[in-house]
Amino acid sequence: MAELATARHRSSASSASRRLIGRWVAETATAWSLAGPAVALMWLLLLGPAAAVVLLSFTDWSFGQPTMSWIGLGNFREMVADQLFRTSFLNTLVYVAFTMPLSVLLGLGAALLIESGTSGRGFYRTVFFLPVTATLLPMAFVFQFAYFHPTVGIINQTLSAFGLPTRDWLRDPDTALLALGVIGIWQSVGLNMVLFLAGLKGIPKDLYDAAALDGADGAWERFRRVTWPMLGPATLFVLTVTAIKSFQVFDTVIALTQGGPGNATNVLLFQMYQEGFSFLRSAYASALTCVFLLFVLVLTLLQVVLVDRKTHYG
Amino acid sequence: MRTSIAAALFRHLILATGAVLMVLPFVLMVSISLKTEGEIYHPQFSLLPTSPDGIENYVAAFAMQPLWRYLLNGVLVCVGIFLAQALFALPCAYALAKLRWPGRNLTMAFVLLGLLIPPQVPAVPVYIMLWKFGLLDSYAALILPSAISVFGIFLMRQFFRTVPDDLISAARMDGLSEVAIVWRIMLPTAIPGLIAFGILSVVGHWNDFFWPLIAIQTPELATPALGVMFFVTAEAGTNFGRLMAAATVVNAPLVIAFLIAQRWFIDGLTMSSMK
Amino acid sequence: MAEISIANISKSFAGTIILEGVSLDVANGEFLTLVGPSGCGKSTLLRIIAGLEHQDSGTIAIAGSSVDMKAPKARDLSMVFQSYALYPYMTVEENISLPLTMRRMGTLQRLPLLGGLLPGAGAIRREIAVEARQVAESLGIAHLLSRRPGQLSGGQRQRVALARAMVRQPQAFLMDEPLSNLDAKMRVKARAEISEMHRRLQATFIYVTHDQIEAMTMSDRVAVMMHGRLLQVDPPQRIYDEPKTLEVARFIGTPEINVLPGTVRHDGAIEVFDKIWPVVVDAGRHAPVSVAVRPEVWEVAQQPGEGSLLTGTVRHIELLGSETLLHVSFAGSAASVVARVEPTVATRYRLGSPIHLAVDPARILVFTENGKRAATLTRSVPSQVRNLHG
Numbered sequence: 001m002a003e004l005a006t007a008r009h010r011s012s013a014s015s016a017s018r019r020l021i022g023r024w025v026a027e028t029a030t031a032w033s034l035a036g037p038a039v040a041l042m043w044l045l046l047l048g049p050a051a052a053v054v055l056l057s058f059t060d061w062s063f064g065q066p067t068m069s070w071i072g073l074g075n076f077r078e079m080v081a082d083q084l085f086r087t088s089f090l091n092t093l094v095y096v097a098f099t100m101p102l103s104v105l106l107g108l109g110a111a112l113l114i115e116s117g118t119s120g121r122g123f124y125r126t127v128f129f130l131p132v133t134a135t136l137l138p139m140a141f142v143f144q145f146a147y148f149h150p151t152v153g154i155i156n157q158t159l160s161a162f163g164l165p166t167r168d169w170l171r172d173p174d175t176a177l178l179a180l181g182v183i184g185i186w187q188s189v190g191l192n193m194v195l196f197l198a199g200l201k202g203i204p205k206d207l208y209d210a211a212a213l214d215g216a217d218g219a220w221e222r223f224r225r226v227t228w229p230m231l232g233p234a235t236l237f238v239l240t241v242t243a244i245k246s247f248q249v250f251d252t253v254i255a256l257t258q259g260g261p262g263n264a265t266n267v268l269l270f271q272m273y274q275e276g277f278s279f280l281r282s283a284y285a286s287a288l289t290c291v292f293l294l295f296v297l298v299l300t301l302l303q304v305v306l307v308d309r310k311t312h313y314g
Numbered sequence: 315m316r317t318s319i320a321a322a323l324f325r326h327l328i329l330a331t332g333a334v335l336m337v338l339p340f341v342l343m344v345s346i347s348l349k350t351e352g353e354i355y356h357p358q359f360s361l362l363p364t365s366p367d368g369i370e371n372y373v374a375a376f377a378m379q380p381l382w383r384y385l386l387n388g389v390l391v392c393v394g395i396f397l398a399q400a401l402f403a404l405p406c407a408y409a410l411a412k413l414r415w416p417g418r419n420l421t422m423a424f425v426l427l428g429l430l431i432p433p434q435v436p437a438v439p440v441y442i443m444l445w446k447f448g449l450l451d452s453y454a455a456l457i458l459p460s461a462i463s464v465f466g467i468f469l470m471r472q473f474f475r476t477v478p479d480d481l482i483s484a485a486r487m488d489g490l491s492e493v494a495i496v497w498r499i500m501l502p503t504a505i506p507g508l509i510a511f512g513i514l515s516v517v518g519h520w521n522d523f524f525w526p527l528i529a530i531q532t533p534e535l536a537t538p539a540l541g542v543m544f545f546v547t548a549e550a551g552t553n554f555g556r557l558m559a560a561a562t563v564v565n566a567p568l569v570i571a572f573l574i575a576q577r578w579f580i581d582g583l584t585m586s587s588m589k
Numbered sequence: 590m591a592e593i594s595i596a597n598i599s600k601s602f603a604g605t606i607i608l609e610g611v612s613l614d615v616a617n618g619e620f621l622t623l624v625g626p627s628g629c630g631k632s633t634l635l636r637i638i639a640g641l642e643h644q645d646s647g648t649i650a651i652a653g654s655s656v657d658m659k660a661p662k663a664r665d666l667s668m669v670f671q672s673y674a675l676y677p678y679m680t681v682e683e684n685i686s687l688p689l690t691m692r693r694m695g696t697l698q699r700l701p702l703l704g705g706l707l708p709g710a711g712a713i714r715r716e717i718a719v720e721a722r723q724v725a726e727s728l729g730i731a732h733l734l735s736r737r738p739g740q741l742s743g744g745q746r747q748r749v750a751l752a753r754a755m756v757r758q759p760q761a762f763l764m765d766e767p768l769s770n771l772d773a774k775m776r777v778k779a780r781a782e783i784s785e786m787h788r789r790l791q792a793t794f795i796y797v798t799h800d801q802i803e804a805m806t807m808s809d810r811v812a813v814m815m816h817g818r819l820l821q822v823d824p825p826q827r828i829y830d831e832p833k834t835l836e837v838a839r840f841i842g843t844p845e846i847n848v849l850p851g852t853v854r855h856d857g858a859i860e861v862f863d864k865i866w867p868v869v870v871d872a873g874r875h876a877p878v879s880v881a882v883r884p885e886v887w888e889v890a891q892q893p894g895e896g897s898l899l900t901g902t903v904r905h906i907e908l909l910g911s912e913t914l915l916h917v918s919f920a921g922s923a924a925s926v927v928a929r930v931e932p933t934v935a936t937r938y939r940l941g942s943p944i945h946l947a948v949d950p951a952r953i954l955v956f957t958e959n960g961k962r963a964a965t966l967t968r969s970v971p972s973q974v975r976n977l978h979g
Contacts (some may be wrong), residue, residue: 137543141546
């Protein structure tokens with residue numbers, strides 16, 4: 001019977017394959033009609049503009065100008081000579097170097113302490129996470145007034161209560177950037193804590209038992225032998241995420257210092273904002289954006305490479 | 315074991331100190347917002363206001379600036395953005411997760427590339443584009459640039475991949491079109507993911523300051539975060555009581571929502587880092 | 590109700606051939622089972638019939654017309670999946686009614702809230718609800734209509750899946766291992782239920798399974814598949830008694846059929862372990878062959894008799910209650926055979942007992958080197974020949 005069927009249909013084999021191609025075309029069209037709008041918007045609003053930023057950075061265009069010409073690396077050459085760029089770049093690095101370690105360490109400490117006991121876990125987690133949901137801009141004003149205010153701020157009130165010298169924290173070039181950093185740390189600790197808590201949950205309890213049998217039963221030994229190595233990938237991950245977030249510091253600068261005093265808090269994104277949207281120097285702003293993008297990409301790449309190398313922990 | 319009580323006390327002592335530091339800004343915000351000018355600058359600090367007159371700050375805040383309008387704008391922009399993101403991301407995520415088509419791998423590669431690009435990067439060209447189309451300083455200027463979320467596509471694709479293929483086969487046999495499969499089969503199974511993504515999206519755009527600052531000139535179009543800036547007046551000296559009242563009002567919706575649905579918020583907001 | 594014709598279907602994926610020129614006609618109202626080991630391509634074939642996957646070449650026709658261009662929904666087939674594929678967030682009732690809702694109601698009418706306001710929507714909805722309830726009642730799950738799949742047992746889910754397939758009268762039912770997620774006891778019951786469902790609906794069933802017992806007990810015809818090819822399509826008993834190839838013979842039947850190495854003598858007689866067996870084949874002289882005997886075909890004796898073909902030792906005894914399996918090995922050979930005997934017969938043997946095996950010549954199966962069945966004639970073995978070999 002099977003042979004019969006074969007013979008009957010052999011003659012129509014070519015029309016069958018044409019029909020199959022028809023269905024393939026129809027299904028491809030369906031898939032693209034589902035994905036197409038998103039793909040188009042992705043190019044229009046994200047990938048296209050990102051590519052445009054790179055292209056613009058090689059031109060001399062200013063917003064509203066009728067003409068533009070290629071100047072090659074001209075913007076980048078200007079950047080290297082630009083004292084303001086050097087300052088803002090350095091400030092950004094200082095800001096990251098200050099906030100990232102503290103925010104990660106405090107997040108780790110909070111996670112370890114929360115996980116080391118059973119009572120109050122949910123409460124502490126909630127409270128530490130609260131700043132993550134806060135709108136940063138108004139909170140910046142809270143810090144400005146309640147903490148850093150030269151006379152009624154808590155910090156100076158406390159200092160003077162102990163007879164210590166006080167400062168105008170946000171107007172002092174030595175402390176303004178760090179003051180902004182404190183706000184950044186306050187907001188990001190909770191997120192890091194939750195990420196570390198998730199990492200801690202992933203450590204099999206057997207490992208602690210095994211370590212205890214091997215003689216590592218003190219808190220420090222447990223941390224050194226089991227927790228810390230097992231948290232390796234999570235830590236790298238948290239470090240990168242925090243670094244990228246710190247790199248994007250902007251809201252607090254605009255709200256509290258406007259880059260001042262004397263450019264002490266002028267950071268990369270703030271300079272980019274000013275060049276691009278206040279001075280309308282689109283090309284130069286694009287070049288600054290490229291630097292910013294490059295840093296984020298390098299950080300991400302670094303994390304991917306390092307995590308790959310450390311996969312034996314996972 | 316011998317030190318367990320001491321250790322527990324130590325744990326609570328440190329954590330409680332941390333907790334106080336975390337909530338104190340909120341407490342001070344509310345405290346100052348309820349104080350009169352005189353109380354605020356009183357050399358003797360007190361947490362609680364001494365008179366009920368401080369409530370005037372709120373009345374003044376709403377009278378001074380269209381605070382209601384800011385909140386409404388915030389809701390409008392956040393809802394608009396989230397709906398657009400879901401509308402575009404879900405079908406695309408389904409096609410990426412469950413269909414075989416030419417261009418799929420390339421599209422996925424571009425989505426992953428898009429994940430690497432921070433939101434500030436497209437700002438200059440998008441600004442130029444909106445200006446060309448005369449869309450600057452409008453709701454469209456606030457919503458349109460965020461209408462697509464590659465993270466949303468990526469996240470929903472991850473969720474959709476866990477949906478068994480048999481379920482989709484069954485739906486096809488039952489007569490559902492591919493579009494119907496997205497909305498009737500995939501969407502309901504991925505509701506937890508969509509909620510988490512929604513929280514991430516709404517929190518992100520309610521709190522966003524960078525883009526509204528660039529795109530908006532007209533105060534009536536300001537989102538809450540941008541609106542707070544209008545309470546800062548360099549010339550006359552800022553009235554911190556009113557500023558704090560406005561800050562409280564702007565922060566209240568999300569903080570209250572967080573306290574009600576903590577689990578969802580924590581999942582949603584940590585997901586942003588889980589790329 | 591319709592016949593399904595599968596013609597010359599081939600399919601390969603990433604360089605691996607999954608189906609190779611499969612042709613098969615399934616008659617209207619027939620219960621056909623595709624059986625084979627996992628990975629043999631049977632599920633792929635079913636999915637190609639359903640339109641869920643595409644063949645590389647070949648044609649599927651339902652009720653006489655090709656459906657290759659048609660999307661799954663346009664083929665009007667029902668399918669029951671191994672995982673049941675119930676929509677987890679819909680109630681049982683919604684699961685069962687969905688195929689009807691999709692077919693009978695327009696896009697606008699299906700809209701939540703708004704759809705209900707459209708003319709006719711309410712009436713159609715009520716009609717669908719009635720039909721869904723009828724099907725649920727026929728399967729004894731009417732009391733579960735408002736539950737969700739997560740709240741049901743495995744057996745209940747399986748019935749919901751059946752109900753969803755039954756609710757519209759499709760051209761044919763496709764079932765992809767629908768019982769393999771049930772425990773052994775439920776499976777026996779469900780086998781009977783699906784058979785009963787087939788009798789009642791008189792519909793065309795194509796049933797995929799790796800379980801030969803399901804294939805044997807439920808089908809009108811069984812199609813044995815291996816390595817992407819159909820090896821044999823026949824009624825169950827015929828598959829068992831007259832396998833066309835050694836692979837089919839080995840795959841069907843538990844315990845597996847006994848296979849002994851033999852050779853063809855110059856006169857066509859078969860020689861196994863230096864003994865002439867009472868069959869003659871029309872195969873190449875002096876060629877090695879495989880001689881296969883079902884376990885229950887052996888006649889066992891404690892003393893050598895006239896028809897004794899093999900003499901061995903009982904190495905292992907498996908008591909199954911209704912029958913006993915005797916494992917027999919032979920001196921100087923790695924081969925061993927299994928004999929299925931009555932428990933009363935088995936009590937005569939101990940481990941290490943000598944045992945003599947005879948066989949009804951008509952039930953000896955011989956396969957040539959390439960695994961094809963060789964035609965056999967029975968013959969009485971001349972005594973002098975037998976004596977020659979002592």
